[in-house]
Amino acid sequence: MEKQTKGVQLLRADPKKAIIKLSLPMMTAMLVQALYNLVDTIWVAGIGPEALAGIGLFFPIFMVILAFAGGVGVGANSLISRKVGERNKVEADKAASGAIVLVIFLGISAKFVGFLVMGPILSLTGASGETLKHAIDYANILLTSITLLMFNNVVNGILRGEGDTKRAMYAITLGAFLNMLLDPLFIYTFRLGVKGAAYATVISIAVSSAMMMNWLFIKKDTYVSTSFRNLKSTNKIIFEIFRVGIPTSFAQIIMSVSVFVLNVFNVKAGGDNGVAVFTSTWRIINFGTIPMMGIAAAVTSVTGTAFGEKNALKLRVAYLYAIRFGLLVGLCVNALVFFFAPQIALIFTYTESSRVIYEDLVKALKILSFFIPTVPFGMFTSAMFQGIGHGLKSLVVSILRTIVLHVFFSWLFVFVLQMGLNGVWLGILMGNIVAEAVTFLWGLAVSSQLKKFFDDQLRLDEAKSVSR
Incomplete structure (x- = not known):
């Protein structure tokens, strides 16, 4: 028998109620995320203008990488919610599993390509000296966690697809608040400067990812069940995810x-x-x-x-x-x-x-x-x-x-x-x-x-x- 989570029940019930109940947690999560971005900028600004400029140089490149992860997340969200409507849990499970495999592959690829080309790309901006050094240091540390960050984006899409925006909110807010707390500790107390800001982000991403992995692979209390042993029709799933995800990116x-x-x-x-x-x-x-x-x-x-x-x-x-x-x-x-x-x-x-x-x-x-x-x-x-x-x-x-x-x-x-x-x-x-x-x-x-x-x-x- 298909298990009925509260999120799935909400998606299949009154659409007006669903819009309100699913919107509020995501509003909260995104506001917290925006607050983190502001606070992070304030802490880094205290190091000096070169540090702030260095992070600013990497930010557009980082946003392009995140755009592709976000696209896969939206693609997974769309496909899973459609399968929820069809009451086709088997296909919903395949969609979730396929999305995770896809984003892990993309994340590993982005990491290795990033390490090879990030320095030359940042140099092309015309930056030099301390600003360029800060940008490369920050980028290289964040690239170590890019697979986990992309994984976070996709799991958030999976949770939204099955109507569980509360847990999506928990994961985002935990990472954001932890990052805000760790920033001053790593930047100033440990005197790591820009590297400290990057390490704080990596740790926050890792903790948020661990929470998601616990829900998906240990507690297994989500609507979708992930399995990587028998991923049949993977090409069709990837096509469906990309059909929405690539235009979104x-x-x-x-x-x-x-x-x-x-x-x-x-x-x-x-x-x-x-x-x-x-x-x-x-x-x-x-x-x-x-x-x-x-x-x-x-x-x-x-x-x-x-x-x-x-x-x-x-x-x-x-x-x-x-x-x-x-x-x-x-x-x-x-x-x-x-x-x-x-x-x-x-x-x-x-x-x-x-x-x-x-x-x-x-x-x-x-x-x-x-x-x-x-x-x-x-x-x-x-x-x-x-x-x-x-x-x-x-x-x-x-x-x-x-x-x-x-x-x-x-x-x-x-x-x-x-x-x-x-x-x-x-x-x-x-x-x-x-x-x-x-x-x-x-x-x-x-x-x-x-x-x-x-x-x-x-x-x-x-x-x-x-x-x-």
Whole structure:
């Protein structure tokens, strides 16, 4: 008999309740993760600007590696949730086992390739001296744990796929809090500097991984059961994971490319100060969208289960309810950022040399605060596409939003209409509004098509049963 965990029961029950109950733990986990990133930066900043710059050099490369791990995690999440909906535990088990084997292979490959090319790649940035040394030291230590870090990402995807976002939250928050505690100990008490920050991260990853391994391989109290002895149809499983995972990975990478292009516009419109204003503002806006990311994770799992059940009505209810929930959250965050923009700007302009960007930063925060309520329409549509296994649609959505419309409207307002820095902010906002509207209409059309497809399948099955 199939074992019924609380997470699986939740996925198969009321979609509105599932969206809320699965979203809240992921929101918490992601907020804690964001807090850790901030605290980690503060501790490293105490070593000196070269140390901070060194970590900054490695960060984009690290994010590319994580993008592929995150893609496999989303692919596993989507496939497992669909199999939960189909009540096909055997295939769900194969999906979990295949995802783990795949990510271990990718992690080991990334580690060895990283050790070979990391030094030359970091040198290409033009950095030298202490900054380059810090970057290489930090990178080489983190690369030793890259397999475990990728394993963490995939197991989180597996847990989300079976509706167990609470344990996904436990693993993420344990690692983040442990890292925050170990950072000052290794950096300052043991006087390891940047290496200490890297060692603290490695230990935190190892502890978090041990917790996950205990659930999967020792206690074995998850819905899925992992076995590596008989991995039949592995090619099919890997294809299904990659069908969602690869577009998701490239979507994350494309966002980084878009930010790079927008920074070119910022330099044209406001020089180095323009980049500083954008960097500070974008961090706040990204922080404001963290609750949306938690809801999006729930959308992928709930719509994936509904798709597996061939229940188009449940899928549409979950999708639209999540958007209403996200819009409400987004409007609240929008109001907070808009009305407290002067106070928020002080966080980045507390020194005399940085006060020159204060006025521009307040304007940027006020304009881009309206970006936040538009996010659910695109992000949750993309998450729904991932849930039903249409990863390519999710990638198209990201390209439309970031590369095409953000860049086009910013270029139009800065270079054609000569609106200066405000043109960049208005361009991002206008691009997002247009992209999210188009994406949302596409999402509604796809959900309607699914209803027709499932209805036709049901009629065909009924006709076959009558003929027998």
